[in-house]
Amino acid sequence: MAGLAASFGSGAMTNSVSELEESDTIFIIGSNTATSHPLVATRIFRAKEKGAKVLVADPRKNQIAAFADLYVRHKPGTDVALLNGVMKVILDQGLENKTFIKEKTEDFEGFKSQIEKVDLDEVSKITGVSVEDIKTMAQTYAEAEKASIVYCMGITQHTNGVNNVKSLANLSMLTGQIGKPGTGVNPLRGQNNVQGACDMGGLPDVYTGYQKVTIEEANKKFAEAWGVPELPSKVGLTIPEMISNIEKDEVKALWVMGENPVVSDPDANHVVKALEKIDLLIVQDIFLTATAKLADVVLPGVTFAEKDGTFVNTERRVMRVRKAIEPIGDSHQDWQIIQDISNRFGYKMAYDSPEEIFTEIAALTPSYAGITYERLEGQGIQWPCPTQEHPGTPFLHKDGNFSRGKGLFHAIDIKPPAEVIDEDYPFWMTTGRVYAHYHTCTMTRKSRLLDSEISGGALEINPSDARILDLQDGHRIKIASRRGEIETQVMITERVEKGVVFMPFHFEETNVNKLTNPACDPIAKIPELKVCAVKLEKA
Amino acid sequence: MDYQNTLTTCTYCGCGCTLFLESIDGKLTGTIPCKTGPVNEGKLCIKGWNVHEFVQSDKRLKKPLLRKDGELVEVSWEEALDFTATRLKEIKEKNGSDAVGFCASAKVTNEENYLMQKFARAGIGTNSVDHCARL
Numbered sequence: 141m142a143g144l145a146a147s148f149g150s151g152a153m154t155n156s157v158s159e160l161e162e163s164d165t166i167f168i169i170g171s172n173t174a175t176s177h178p179l180v181a182t183r184i185f186r187a188k189e190k191g192a193k194v195l196v197a198d199p200r201k202n203q204i205a206a207f208a209d210l211y212v213r214h215k216p217g218t219d220v221a222l223l224n225g226v227m228k229v230i231l232d233q234g235l236e237n238k239t240f241i242k243e244k245t246e247d248f249e250g251f252k253s254q255i256e257k258v259d260l261d262e263v264s265k266i267t268g269v270s271v272e273d274i275k276t277m278a279q280t281y282a283e284a285e286k287a288s289i290v291y292c293m294g295i296t297q298h299t300n301g302v303n304n305v306k307s308l309a310n311l312s313m314l315t316g317q318i319g320k321p322g323t324g325v326n327p328l329r330g331q332n333n334v335q336g337a338c339d340m341g342g343l344p345d346v347y348t349g350y351q352k353v354t355i356e357e358a359n360k361k362f363a364e365a366w367g368v369p370e371l372p373s374k375v376g377l378t379i380p381e382m383i384s385n386i387e388k389d390e391v392k393a394l395w396v397m398g399e400n401p402v403v404s405d406p407d408a409n410h411v412v413k414a415l416e417k418i419d420l421l422i423v424q425d426i427f428l429t430a431t432a433k434l435a436d437v438v439l440p441g442v443t444f445a446e447k448d449g450t451f452v453n454t455e456r457r458v459m460r461v462r463k464a465i466e467p468i469g470d471s472h473q474d475w476q477i478i479q480d481i482s483n484r485f486g487y488k489m490a491y492d493s494p495e496e497i498f499t500e501i502a503a504l505t506p507s508y509a510g511i512t513y514e515r516l517e518g519q520g521i522q523w524p525c526p527t528q529e530h531p532g533t534p535f536l537h538k539d540g541n542f543s544r545g546k547g548l549f550h551a552i553d554i555k556p557p558a559e560v561i562d563e564d565y566p567f568w569m570t571t572g573r574v575y576a577h578y579h580t581c582t583m584t585r586k587s588r589l590l591d592s593e594i595s596g597g598a599l600e601i602n603p604s605d606a607r608i609l610d611l612q613d614g615h616r617i618k619i620a621s622r623r624g625e626i627e628t629q630v631m632i633t634e635r636v637e638k639g640v641v642f643m644p645f646h647f648e649e650t651n652v653n654k655l656t657n658p659a660c661d662p663i664a665k666i667p668e669l670k671v672c673a674v675k676l677e678k679a
Numbered sequence: 680m681d682y683q684n685t686l687t688t689c690t691y692c693g694c695g696c697t698l699f700l701e702s703i704d705g706k707l708t709g710t711i712p713c714k715t716g717p718v719n720e721g722k723l724c725i726k727g728w729n730v731h732e733f734v735q736s737d738k739r740l741k742k743p744l745l746r747k748d749g750e751l752v753e754v755s756w757e758e759a760l761d762f763t764a765t766r767l768k769e770i771k772e773k774n775g776s777d778a779v780g781f782c783a784s785a786k787v788t789n790e791e792n793y794l795m796q797k798f799a800r801a802g803i804g805t806n807s808v809d810h811c812a813r814l
Binding site: 176333345348367437438446455461463491494497586587588 | 683685686687688689690691692693694695696697700702705706707715717718719722723724725726729731732733734735736738739740741742743744745746751756759760761762763764765766767768770774776777778779780781782783784785786787788789790791792793794795796797798799800801802803804805806807808809810811
């Protein structure tokens with residue numbers, strides 16, 4: 141989200157899901173929409189029925205690609221090259237929106253001189269996409285009355301993820317495809333409340349509503365509201381940094397609530413070693429996850445069905461969660477667990493309900509100031525919602541009036557992934573999701589139906605590579621990277637191209653994150669889960 | 680027989696589909712999509728239709744666990760909470776506030792995330808709070 145925040149001033153999805161139906165062109169890049177966000181895909185299918193053009197760029201030919209008017213298969217980690225190529229065509233053919241650029245944006249000249257240097261034949265060589273296809277993409281996007289960009293982790297989980305996002309922001313500003321319904325730059329948030337966890341200050345540099353811990357005014361405001369003389373103003377550690385600081389003996393205790401870093405984080409062996417070493421590991425969860433098994437103390441919380449509260453969906457919509465049944469066994473409400481520990485620790489909390497907590501959030505957070513539980517009845521409210529009378533905000537940056545003032549262009553140069561293929565590790569490996577499962581499967585594999593639908597991971601490999609390795613569907617294979625080795629079965633498919641293999645990361649027993657590269661984007665600190673180099677050997 | 684329908688928001692992905700959880704005598708029995716859901720408009724995916732299934736799994740944690748002689752054993756809430764608070768206090772005193780880290784969560788509610796970062800910042804005194812937004 142750091143990329144969008146730098147370009148526009150706000151890191152969230154700019155438009156609403158339902159607006160996709162109004163788009164004339166939808167450009168999907170790095171999103172396996174039909175699998176990971178099925179009900180967003182529904183809107184894209186409807187838009188297509190109404191005549192919209194669908195463009196898909198992805199190294200893997202996922203389900204949504206089958207519905208595309210144009211599908212291009214660019215090589216893993218070459219998103220910036222592809223997008224720069226598209227923008228080169230737009231400038232060459234004079235398809236840019238000159239008025240929008242002049243009135244609503246800044247730093248265009250630096251960006252322009254960077255793009256002018258782009259050579260389309262070179263782009264074609266790097267990405268594996270034909271010059272003709274790049275031209276068609278550019279024209280279809282730029283000439284649409286309303287064009288929308290949809291992206292997901294295929295864009296962000298790279299060492300240059302922030303640059304990928306800035307490139308998409310550049311594309312939208314170049315053509316003025318932002319600030320009106322059916323346009324915008326739309327990151328699909330993977331987990332149900334990832335938007336909410338960010339909004340609530342579950343990040344090392346901000347309080348709620350992205351108020352920075354380093355800004356004295358915000359720091360003072362929260363110190364006063366929370367009844368403490370001062371709050372730390374130094375930015376804290378990200379999860380990968382906490383893990384490496386455990387090894388350096390600087391982090392001694394870790395409290396993990398509802399997460400399973402042993403399966404979800406890159407270089408899993410390294411995470412396990414750190415968690416085995418730490419003095420105090422507190423895990424608050426609903427199941428005995430791989431992470432909980434390493435804990436010193438495990439605190440049983442409750443599922444969404446047993447609690448009241450709010451989630452925020454991918455389009456910034458704050459929505460109610462309502463308790464349907466009583467907590468299972470002797471599990472406790474998660475807010476109550478935190479409050480009980482805080483009180484025993486010596487920092488007093490005395491909330492009676494989630495609603496009381498929400499009222500405090502709204503009072504401290506300008507973008508939530510007008511939201512109450514009562515107003516959330518019905519369809520919820522999309523932030524920003526600054527006052528009780530405000531209806532909420534379906535799309536941001538109205539008429540090109542960006543949250544940061546003017547939209548900021550960034551000149552972005554291409555950069556290879558942190559790890560590239562070589563003689564020893566000759567295959568590109570990329571990871572993702574399957575339709576029946578969710579994240580580390582803590583929940584979905586407890587469902588009989590979903591577990592019987594897909595009960596294990598398989599390595600997708602191109603038929604020509606399978607022939608060379610003498611593999612047939614279902615054969616066992618050893619996959620090794622510089623960080624670890626796993627064994628699984630193969631699935632031979634044209635979904636991946638020659639030289640590229642794919643595996644879902646859901647399954648603990650074939651944990652692909654033993655292979656992935658923890659190298660991070662320098663700004664967003666997102667690990668490069670989408671690209672690493674591996675070798676294959678028939679098992 | 681007490682049959683209830685509770686309108687809520689799906690816990691799987693970021694679409695934010697709304698649905699009714701059906702329960703009979705306090706046990707979940709099914710899921711019905713909500714027709715006025717702003718994103719899903721009466722539809723659900725395969726995960727959504729089965730979202731009630733994991734809730735009552737036999738594998739749910741039902742009691743706090745504490746590691747004793749290398750093994751995780753069931754203990755009372757009192758013991759688990761006292762242990763946690765005492766160890767956090769000891770570590771903060773001996774190694775400083777930044778020796779404690781927090782993983783908030785993209786799967787729990789806003790209110791719970793808010794409370795965790797409040798405790799981290801105002802209680803412990805560290806900004807080392809993160810969650811797996813990046814994964």
